[in-house]
Amino acid sequence: MSKSPLKVRLAYAGIALLLLAAPFLMGAGFGNSWVRVLDFVLLYAMLALGLNIVVGYAGLLDLGYIAFYAVGAYLFAILASPQFDWHVSAWIILPMGGMLACLAGATLGAPTLRLRGDYLAIVTLGFGEIVRLFMNNLDRPVNITNGPQGINLIDGVTLFGHPLERGFTLFGQRFPSDYAYYYLFLALTLLVIFVCIRLENSRIGRAWVAIREDEIAAQAMGINTRNVKLLAFAMGASFGGIAGCLFAAFQGFVSPESFTLMESVMVVCMVVLGGMGHIPGVILGAVLLTVAPEFLREIVNPLQRALFGRMIVDPENLRMLLFGLALIIVMLFRPAGLWPSRRRREELEEAHD
Amino acid sequence: MDILVQQLINGLILGSIYALIALGYTMVYGILGLINFAHGEIVMIGAMVTITCLNLLIGSGVELPGLLLVGLSLLMAIPACALLGFTIERVAYRPLRNAPRLAPLITAIGVSIVLQNLAMMIWGRQYVAFPSILPAEPHQVLGASITSLQILIVVLAAAMMAGLMLLVHRTRLGRAMRATSQSPQVASLMGVNVNHVISMTFILGSCLGSVAGVMVSANYGQAHAYMGFLLGLKAFSAAVLGGIGNLGGAVVGGLLLGIIESLGAGYIGDFTGGFLGSQYQDVFAFMVLILVLVFRPSGLMGERVAERP
Numbered sequence: 001m002s003k004s005p006l007k008v009r010l011a012y013a014g015i016a017l018l019l020l021a022a023p024f025l026m027g028a029g030f031g032n033s034w035v036r037v038l039d040f041v042l043l044y045a046m047l048a049l050g051l052n053i054v055v056g057y058a059g060l061l062d063l064g065y066i067a068f069y070a071v072g073a074y075l076f077a078i079l080a081s082p083q084f085d086w087h088v089s090a091w092i093i094l095p096m097g098g099m100l101a102c103l104a105g106a107t108l109g110a111p112t113l114r115l116r117g118d119y120l121a122i123v124t125l126g127f128g129e130i131v132r133l134f135m136n137n138l139d140r141p142v143n144i145t146n147g148p149q150g151i152n153l154i155d156g157v158t159l160f161g162h163p164l165e166r167g168f169t170l171f172g173q174r175f176p177s178d179y180a181y182y183y184l185f186l187a188l189t190l191l192v193i194f195v196c197i198r199l200e201n202s203r204i205g206r207a208w209v210a211i212r213e214d215e216i217a218a219q220a221m222g223i224n225t226r227n228v229k230l231l232a233f234a235m236g237a238s239f240g241g242i243a244g245c246l247f248a249a250f251q252g253f254v255s256p257e258s259f260t261l262m263e264s265v266m267v268v269c270m271v272v273l274g275g276m277g278h279i280p281g282v283i284l285g286a287v288l289l290t291v292a293p294e295f296l297r298e299i300v301n302p303l304q305r306a307l308f309g310r311m312i313v314d315p316e317n318l319r320m321l322l323f324g325l326a327l328i329i330v331m332l333f334r335p336a337g338l339w340p341s342r343r344r345r346e347e348l349e350e351a352h353d
Numbered sequence: 354m355d356i357l358v359q360q361l362i363n364g365l366i367l368g369s370i371y372a373l374i375a376l377g378y379t380m381v382y383g384i385l386g387l388i389n390f391a392h393g394e395i396v397m398i399g400a401m402v403t404i405t406c407l408n409l410l411i412g413s414g415v416e417l418p419g420l421l422l423v424g425l426s427l428l429m430a431i432p433a434c435a436l437l438g439f440t441i442e443r444v445a446y447r448p449l450r451n452a453p454r455l456a457p458l459i460t461a462i463g464v465s466i467v468l469q470n471l472a473m474m475i476w477g478r479q480y481v482a483f484p485s486i487l488p489a490e491p492h493q494v495l496g497a498s499i500t501s502l503q504i505l506i507v508v509l510a511a512a513m514m515a516g517l518m519l520l521v522h523r524t525r526l527g528r529a530m531r532a533t534s535q536s537p538q539v540a541s542l543m544g545v546n547v548n549h550v551i552s553m554t555f556i557l558g559s560c561l562g563s564v565a566g567v568m569v570s571a572n573y574g575q576a577h578a579y580m581g582f583l584l585g586l587k588a589f590s591a592a593v594l595g596g597i598g599n600l601g602g603a604v605v606g607g608l609l610l611g612i613i614e615s616l617g618a619g620y621i622g623d624f625t626g627g628f629l630g631s632q633y634q635d636v637f638a639f640m641v642l643i644l645v646l647v648f649r650p651s652g653l654m655g656e657r658v659a660e661r662p
Contacts, residue, residue, distance in 0.1 A: 061455070111647045118388060122593045123646055125586075126639035133636045261586070265462055272455045314478075317470040324466030328445055331460045335452030 023182045027175075035178040037294050039250060042185035043243055045286040046192050048270040049279065050239025053196070055268065056277035057205060058232035059212030060113070061121040063264050064128025068237040070259035071104050072097035072244025074135060077151040077254045078144070090157040094245050101241020102234045109233035113226060128264055136256040150255025157184060157249045165252070181250050188246065192239060196279055199235075208232055209277070273330055275337030284339050296322050359497035360619040361612060366503050366572065368611020369510035373565035374588030375595070375603040376517060377558030383534040383598035384554050385450075390461035391441055392562055393585020394468035395434050397578065399563025400483075400570040401476050402430040407484050419486030420505075423567070430563050438559030439552055447548070465582075472578040480575040487571055506568045513561060514604055521600060526553060534598065587614075590642050596655025605653060614638045 004012075026034045047069060054062045075097045079088040112123045139147030156165035156177070164180040199205045207228045210218035219225050248254050266289060274285020296319040304311050304318070330338065374396055381389040406426035415422070445460040491498040521527035532540040533550045541547045569584065570576035587610060595606025617637035645653065 055455075112643070115646055115650045118382075118597065119593060119646055119650060119652070121388070122590060123643050126590065126642050129586075130636050130639050133633065137632050268455075269459055269462060272459050276453070276455065313474045317473045321467055321470040321474070324463045324470065327463030327466070328460045331452075331456050331463070332445075332448055335449055335456040 019186060023175075023179045027179070032176060032178060034294075035176075035182060037291060039178055039181050039185055041287050041290045042182070042189045043247055043250070044267070044270060044290045045189050045283050046185075046243040046246075047240055047267050048274070048282045048286040049189075049192050049196050050236045050243065051267050052236075052271050052277065052279070052282045053199070053208070053232050053239070054236035055271050056282065057200070057208035057212065058229055059208075060229060060232065061117065061268075062124045062233075062236070063121045063261070063268065064108075064124035064126070064131075065236070065240055065267055066259045066261075066264040067128040067131040068101040068104060068240030069244040069247065069263075070131055070135060070256075071101045072241035073248040073254045073258070074145060074151075074244075075100055075241075076245040076248035077154050080155040080249070081151050082153050083146060083151050087155055090155070090245070090249055094242060097241040097245035098238040099241075101244070102238035104241075105234040105237025106230060109230045113229045113233065125261065125264070128259075128261060132256050132259050132261075135259070145256075148256060150253060150257075152253050154248050154252045154254065156252065157181075157246075159184065185246060185250075188242070193279060193283075200279070204228065204231060212277075269327060273327065273337055275340040278337070278339060278341035281337055281339035281341070285337070288338075292326060293319060293323055355496040356619055358495045360615045362494070362497050362499050362503075364612030364615035365608065366499075366506055366611070367615060368591075368608035369507050370565050370568050370572075370607075371584075371588045371591045371611050372604045372607025373510050373513060373561045373568070374584060375592040375607045376514065376600060377562045378585075378589050379592040379595075379597055379600060379603040380530075380554050380558050382592070383600075384530065384537075384551060385446065385457075386454075387446060387457050388461065388589065389446075389555075389558075390458065390585070391445075391464040391468060392558065393581035393583075393588070394465050394472070395438055395441075395559050395581070396562040396566035396569070396584055397472060397576070397581030398437060398468065399430050399434045399559075399566035400576040400580065401472060401481065401566075401578075402433050403427060403563075403567045404481050404483055404570060404576055405476075406430065407486070411484055411486070419488065422486060423571070427564065427567060430567065431560050434559040434563035435556040438555040438562075442552060442555040447551075469578055469582070476578060478578070480577050481570075483570045483574050483576060485574065502571060506572060509564070510568070513564065517557070517561065518600065520557075526550070530554060587638075590639070593652055594642055594645055596652030599652070599654050602652055602654035609653075610638060610642075613641050 023035045023038055026038055047065070050068075051062065051065045054060050054065070076090070076093050078084065079086050079093050079096075080090065081087075108124070108127050112120060115123060135145045136148055138145040139149075145151065156163055158164065159180075162168075164184060165177040166180075167174060167176040167178075168180055169175070207218065207223045210221065210223060211225055211228060215225055247258075270285035270289045271282050272285075273289065274283065275281025297315070300315045300318045300322070301311065304313070304315070334340075374392065377392050377395075378389060381387060381392070403423070403426045406429045407422055410417075410422050410425060417425075441464055445464050446457050449457045449460060488501040491500050492504070519527075521530060529540065529545045529550045530553070532543065532545055533547050537547050540550075566576075566581075566584075569580065588607065591606040591610040592603045593606070594610055595602025595604070597603075614634055614637070618634040621633050621637055649655075
């Protein structure tokens with residue numbers, strides 16, 4: 001590896017320090033609930049990066065991505081909870097979750113990937129709904145998923161014999177589990193980012209981009225488009241499955257409500273709003289779309305009081321209304337996303353000339 | 354046998370409503386290549402405005418037959434929805450016409466979230482009841498029952514669909530719409546005002562959608578701020594099932610999806626020996642959708658066309 005200039009290395013060191021200190025800064029500044037938000041930011045970043053492979057690189061619109069998240073989460077919940085009284089270690093379930101989701105992605109992808117554009121979108125959407133409906137209804141005749149009530153009391157992750165949900169003590173100060181999970185998620189997110197960067201510059205990554213730009217030309221260049229698309233689907237799915245396992249362990253509770261179509265749509269929004277196919281952009285999208293609703297939750301009530309002197313409308317609705325408006329405004333002013341890749345920006349500028 | 358007829362009738366009613374909504378999706382898709390995610394919300398607003406007008410009319414003590422009251426309320430709701438559809442296109446889609454393909458999808462989702470929450474602010478979180486002023490006496494057909502209201506729904510839906518077909522295939526505007534859907538550039542070279550045609554498409558789709566919304570809420574006796582979401586999803590699936598962009602396909606897809614769904618609800622228990630109950634009706638509908646698309650990748654009536662650049 002070539003040596004980077006001092007400035008770049010200092011910048012990386014700064015980012016690393018900031019990432020390591022983030023939960024303490026957040027916790028001290030805004031309270032522990034914001035550390036939890038930070039954990040979700042990382043979970044969604046993993047999800048968005050996984051979907052970015054499918055939507056951003058390969059250009060396949062997947063509206064049922066949350067189904068793979070659900071598969072991972074339910075696998076974890078079933079294998080590590082009092083539901084069947086199985087308590088398999090998280091470190092065994094995590095790779096299993098990735099593989100099961102990968103298998104689910106391949107099973108869905110194999111027959112459907114020859115569909116074009118929006119037909120694929122609707123099939124994936126249907127698949128997502130089917131998975132959710134099964135989870136919602138598989139409590140009889142045999143109780144597997146415990147139906148709409150969901151599965152409770154899921155085991156957490158244990159790291160070197162230390163259960164993460166007990167939190168940790170540093171300089172005589174107790175820190176709750178959210179802090180501990182932050183570091184686990186951070187490590188895995190960095191791993192996912194690393195894999196994504198390597199994929200992007202690989203033969204497969206270039207094949208994906210080629211298919212996105214022009215499928216027929218890609219085929220003419222000798223790319224086996226079906227296999228390569230299937231790979232994108234399966235790989236994106238496996239990231240979703242792993243994120244799902246982590247979600248179940250972190251939350252300690254899963255129910256079908258966490259895996260609605262709206263969640264899929266939110267992850268698509270993260271990818272597109274951030275900047276399709278551009279890793280920093282997608283992460284930015286995940287950060288903004290996870291933090292924005294929480295931030296709005298904090299400010300809508302004071303805002304209403306300041307403006308009208310009393311509460312006029314339901315804060316929950318006002319918050320989502322502002323969120324929707326923000327989505328529209330951002331896309332109107334930055335149609336290629338907030339932080340598009342250089343190639344994409346150039347394409348757009350070319351198109352306008 | 355009775356159950357079969359009953360489920361077919363239920364499916365026909367549900368299906369004709371789906372078809373009306375699906376037409377709105379398919380017209381917009383045919384011309385812009387855009388999934389108008391906010392269309393379901395227009396359906397919901399149509400139902401809500403009608404119910405509000407009805408309550409106002411009844412509250413003001415007007416003594417008129419129920420049907421006339423609903424008709425009067427529709428005179429408020431249809432223009433309101435048409436205006437809404439027109440505005441949505443102007444604000445959220447038109448500025449993005451040359452943007453990357455997924456950008457208008459995100460604004461559509463944004464519009465949908467905004468409208469849902471706006472509706473919740475105005476009409477509350479609870480179900481809103483549809484005043485029971487419409488004729489509901491049941492008729493017996495082949496051992497199954499159907500109310501006058503339901504007959505009216507099917508007839509009105511069929512009439513509206515026929516009207517739309519006439520408009521698209523027999524009028525100047527319809528010809529302009531068909532030309533625009535084939536190629537906006539060439540159509541504009543031939544003197545078609547493409548922006549005007551697109552606005553008209555949204556207005557027409559919204560009119561059909563608002564009436565469909567009233568039909569749903571009248572049939573079930575209630576409306577809710579979230580009702581547009583699932584209805585829109587089903588109707589969009591129906592449009593895809595028939596071959597998106599194809600008007601006839603939307604009608605066939607809508608009717609088929611409605612019938613599949615109600616047959617699924619009625620028979621899924623028998624098919625699986627009681628293993629799966631009627632709560633799986635949506636699973637059944639989506640399974641059929643996926644299977645149809647696997648074997649006919651462009652929908653039932655869609656033509657095989659090359660992907661648009």
